Amino acid sequence: MKRTLLAASVALLAGSAMADDHQQPNIIYVIGDGMGFEFISAYRYAMSDLETKTMAETQFDHYLTGAAMTYPEDDTWVTDSAASATALATGEKSYNGAIGMDNDKTSLKTVMEYAKDSGYMTGSVSTSQINHATPASFFAHHPSRYEYNQIADLMGQQILDGDAAYDVILGGGQQYFIRDDKNWAELIEQQGVSVITDMQQLEQIQQAPVMGLFAPKGLPHAIDEGKDSLARMTSTALRLLGNGDKPFALMIEGSQIDWCGHANDIACAVHEMDSLNKTLEVVNEYIENNPNTLFVMTADHSTGGLTLGRDGEYAWYSDRVMDIEHSIAYMREKMLVMDADLWPRYVADLVNFELTAEHIERLAAASALEGEVREDALHQALAYITGDITGTGWTSSGHTAVDVPVYATGPHSEQFRGFMDNTQLGKRLIDIVR
Incomplete structure (x- = not known):
């Protein structure tokens, strides 16, 4: 199967030279779930030309700024996605399984909630279900990541109460939001939110708020049927969030790098990395035209103990x-x-x-x-x-405690340089949007 890597479109401007000091920056926060450094190496080698020995240039190459620790608030050193996403969203450590809560199961205010308070538009794009650990930790508060129906109820009820922390939320999860006992699609549409269940409808949506539920659970793997799903959803989210006078904060998750790592499936993982790379091309084009945008990318942890x-x-x-x-x-x-x-x-x-x-x-x-x-x-x-x-090689079907990469460009990006704890990313983003 012949694969072609699209060349990087632009070299991004770092720092705040092009930013308007009097305008709050847009925030694009990308999380490669399970994406340790080894997955980036695998992707680069897989995209490179063996005959000419030409190394592929990827979208990951432009803005590496540091690395981060990922450990949870216990003595295991190995985090799950919920604890790590909570740290990345709130700037606080918590226990494995926590959705936007601390060790005492008290709700922690997230960067998206702070952004909403400051007049931002907000959104999330993921290839998992939208109530999965990472997206949920930015928009909900629950003691257990595995209570998917209850988390869906929390996210749906926000709209009915008129205090939703999101304007655009796209991914999977139909079976949790459209249930026999509760049809959130009908209920939230009555509140003026568009609910779409077919990815072909993305281009038809002209304004937020919108919820996209494109699969019963997670979307198909990129290697199977989901090749361009993340890039398409990201393009729509940027169009909807970036077409007004307000700044926006958007979280983008390449969810299934992690799922392929759990499965010890190298081809699956490389194609998920390609899906994220194509999404970064969309992001890069947006930033080129909108330089008052802070881009930050990291991983919540690495998965599988991958060895090349x-x-x-x-x-x-x-x-x-x-x-x-x-x-x-x-x-x-x-x-x-x-x-x-x-x-x-x-x-x-x-x-x-x-x-x-x-x-x-x-x-x-x-x-x-x-x-x-x-x-x-x-x-x-x-x-x-x-x-x-x-x-x-694989050493685990679970997560590992290795450090993960940090990337940044745009206004305030100097705050994301060097070695840091994952909580520092959340804290610094909260300070920027407040």
Whole structure:
């Protein structure tokens, strides 16, 4: 599968030279969920030309300014997305699972809520459901990230009460907002909010407020059917938020880098990185035309313990990564409803590589099982096969405690240089919008 990387469109202006000192800046806050430095390396190598040895230029290269710690408020050192997003949104540490709350389960005011108070338009774009850990932590307060219906209720009720902290919110989550016991789509439309459920409707929306719910849960992986989803939603959000006299604050999450990391799926992860890179092209174009915009990007943590190289072999096969045609999740779903005798040929065709005897044996072992155990074993077999043929290593199906990158450009960007704690990003953004 041949892939082409769009070249970076502009070199961004750093610092505040082009900013209007008397006007509050727009804020674009990007979170690559699960995006440790190793994912950026993998993406760059995967996009580079092996024949000419030409290294690909990516949108991540323009504005790296530092790194951040990610640990939660306990003694584990390893954060989940909720605790980290709470830190990034409020400037305060909390426990794993907390949505906009501190250790005592007291609500913490978020940068988006401060921005609203200061007259900003606000919004969020994510490829997860909009009530997932990261977007929810910017707009809601709940003691448990896993209470998805309750978090949806909190976000819906904000509109009915006339105090919503968001004007544009786009992602997945239909099954949480459109339920038998509560249809938030109908209720909030009665309050003048447009609710759209088809991504083809994005271009038709001419003004905020709007809620987009484009999938039952998360959107399809970029490698499967969601290639341009994040960039399209971001383009719409910037158009709606940036067409008035007010400044805006927009959080953009590349949600599924993390999901692919949990799945130990390297091809999936690289394509999610490509999706985020294409989104940054949209952001860069906006900033070029609107220099009074502060751009800050980081990750909430890294996921999977990704290594480029494994088993003592000094090689990582980027061409083989890009030859894989679908995610492990996609392959597993299709394989579970077909005759297991067809599995080896099916996998070989989709990874574009002849399987070894060991690969076939692992598939056969999974096929002999039943139920969820069979599903899990098949997933592990596919993760092993794709890792083995590409030279990709994974140490975990969870998160890791390594430091993550920080990027910034625009007015006040000097505040985001060097090594910092993740809470400092939230605190500094709150100070800017207050």
